Amino acid sequence: MIDLLPLGGADEIGANSYYLNIDGTGIVLDCGMHPQKTGLDSLPDFELIKDKPVDYVFISHAHQDHLNALPFFIKRYPHVKIVTTPQTRAVAELTLHNAISILKRQIDDESFQIYSHEEVDLLIKSIGYKAYNDVFEVSGYNGGKGKIKVEFYDAGHILGSTGILIQKDDFRIFYTGDINLSTQTIMSGAVIPESKVNLLITECTYGATDSNSLNNWEEEVNKFTSSLNKVLNKGGSILIPVFSLGKLQEILATLYLQMKKGKLTETDIYTGGIGNKINRVYDYNRYVVKRNETELVLHDIPQKSIYEIKNTEELFKYPAIVLASSGMVVESTMSYILAKRWLKQKDAAIFTVGYMDERTPGYKIANARRGDKIKLSDNEKETEVKCEIKKFRFSAHSRREELMQIINRLNPDNVVLVHGDTEAIDWMGSSILKLNKERKVYISETGKEISFA
Numbered sequence: 347m348i349d350l351l352p353l354g355g356a357d358e359i360g361a362n363s364y365y366l367n368i369d370g371t372g373i374v375l376d377c378g379m380h381p382q383k384t385g386l387d388s389l390p391d392f393e394l395i396k397d398k399p400v401d402y403v404f405i406s407h408a409h410q411d412h413l414n415a416l417p418f419f420i421k422r423y424p425h426v427k428i429v430t431t432p433q434t435r436a437v438a439e440l441t442l443h444n445a446i447s448i449l450k451r452q453i454d455d456e457s458f459q460i461y462s463h464e465e466v467d468l469l470i471k472s473i474g475y476k477a478y479n480d481v482f483e484v485s486g487y488n489g490g491k492g493k494i495k496v497e498f499y500d501a502g503h504i505l506g507s508t509g510i511l512i513q514k515d516d517f518r519i520f521y522t523g524d525i526n527l528s529t530q531t532i533m534s535g536a537v538i539p540e541s542k543v544n545l546l547i548t549e550c551t552y553g554a555t556d557s558n559s560l561n562n563w564e565e566e567v568n569k570f571t572s573s574l575n576k577v578l579n580k581g582g583s584i585l586i587p588v589f590s591l592g593k594l595q596e597i598l599a600t601l602y603l604q605m606k607k608g609k610l611t612e613t614d615i616y617t618g619g620i621g622n623k624i625n626r627v628y629d630y631n632r633y634v635v636k637r638n639e640t641e642l643v644l645h646d647i648p649q650k651s652i653y654e655i656k657n658t659e660e661l662f663k664y665p666a667i668v669l670a671s672s673g674m675v676v677e678s679t680m681s682y683i684l685a686k687r688w689l690k691q692k693d694a695a696i697f698t699v700g701y702m703d704e705r706t707p708g709y710k711i712a713n714a715r716r717g718d719k720i721k722l723s724d725n726e727k728e729t730e731v732k733c734e735i736k737k738f739r740f741s742a743h744s745r746r747e748e749l750m751q752i753i754n755r756l757n758p759d760n761v762v763l764v765h766g767d768t769e770a771i772d773w774m775g776s777s778i779l780k781l782n783k784e785r786k787v788y789i790s791e792t793g794k795e796i797s798f799a
């Protein structure tokens with residue numbers, strides 16, 4: 347008997363976590379924290395599994411919405427075994443420590459206990475790791491029956507990201523995590539299992555996005571480069587909000603390679619914070635995992651630190667490119683502080699490069715034009731947009747036709763759609779059924795259990 351119970355992130359991009367009960371062995375896939383919520387609301391609903399066996403947690407990658415609830419989960423289930431890729435484990439050590447200070451800033455509720463640096467150290471030590479395609483066996487120690495085979499498949503999303511293949515007898519389950527079939531500047535596309543699966547749990551991030559609106563990576567790089575040149579050559583500085591994990595490394599590598607080829611005006615690049623430490627993990631692993639530009643060492647790219655400037659005006663003295671997190675310009679982050687200043691600067695520009703949740707200041711910026719009046723958050727006054735704003739799409743997720751390719755290749759009897767908004771899930775669901783009416787398609791809902799053979 348196989349049951350799937352979404353604990354969060356089912357019908358949105360949020361606290362992704364899915365519980366599988368496979369003949370009595372309890373496996374939690376991902377343990378994410380909602381990036382736009384705080385306190386208990388930001389965590390998956392662990393109460394839903396309080397009477398069920400919980401033996402393992404597998405983590406698909408180290409983004410906040412897949413990983414950051416783990417320190418809270420482990421307080422409830424100290425015995426649980428956690429397994430991920432070695433790269434995700436290395437990045438998690440950095441990002442979980444870094445998250446503590448962010449949580450402390452956000453939370454003034456005494457009842458919500460934040461974990462400590464010592465707890466993160468212990469947690470990281472307890473995380474087991476397996477390389478891609480290194481098959482391992484698990485079995486529940488709460489009465490789970492039989493052995494379960496597990497294998498990680500490079501998901502091509504960020505360093506260490508993995509799709510997870512789980513096989514019990516002849517029933518095969520594949521969880522995509524966040525997956526990208528296309529090549530980015532550093533990451534090369536995802537690898538997926540060769541043969542049929544019975545149950546596919548797939549992300550739907552770009553299900554609602556018309557692929558005609560998405561250039562391929564190379565075309566987007568060219569468009570991006572010429573837009574950067576236009577601003578730089580007029581003496582303006584450009585702010586690019588990026589996530590410290592994934593987007594920073596891809597954009598930094600892209601800028602450097604374009605400058606080296608003589609296509610992009612040579613100029614100062616500012617970075618800083620946790621992203622620089624993550625760059626080192628990308629560098630250490632450059633021959634270990636399948637990737638492009640293996641000779642490129644991110645740490646060696648000349649960069650100035652945003653944290654070492656005395657005041658923001660320095661960033662406008664000479665043309666500069668500033669990569670600052672968070673990617674969605676969340677309040678009180680570096681990109682938010684800089685964006686407020688940037689909006690007032692006529693010759694400057696803000697270029698957005700990734701997905702923006704509708705509830706974030708980043709979404710408001712990405713969809714504004716010069717002359718518009720916008721209010722970044724409830725605490726701010728309305729301001730007029732004086733700088734240029736341009737939207738680029740450097741996607742770390744598969745476009746929807748690629749998600750359909752994955753479905754065609756894995757030919758699943760059952761598909762559970764997760765990690766997408768309603769519109770995305772609707773498009774995916776109807777497209778899957780159009781191709782094959784026999785296939786069972788489930789829209790996952792937090793707290794609603796789905797049973798399979």
Ligand SMILES: [Zn+2]
Pocket residue numbers: 407409503524
């Ligand atoms: Zn992700």
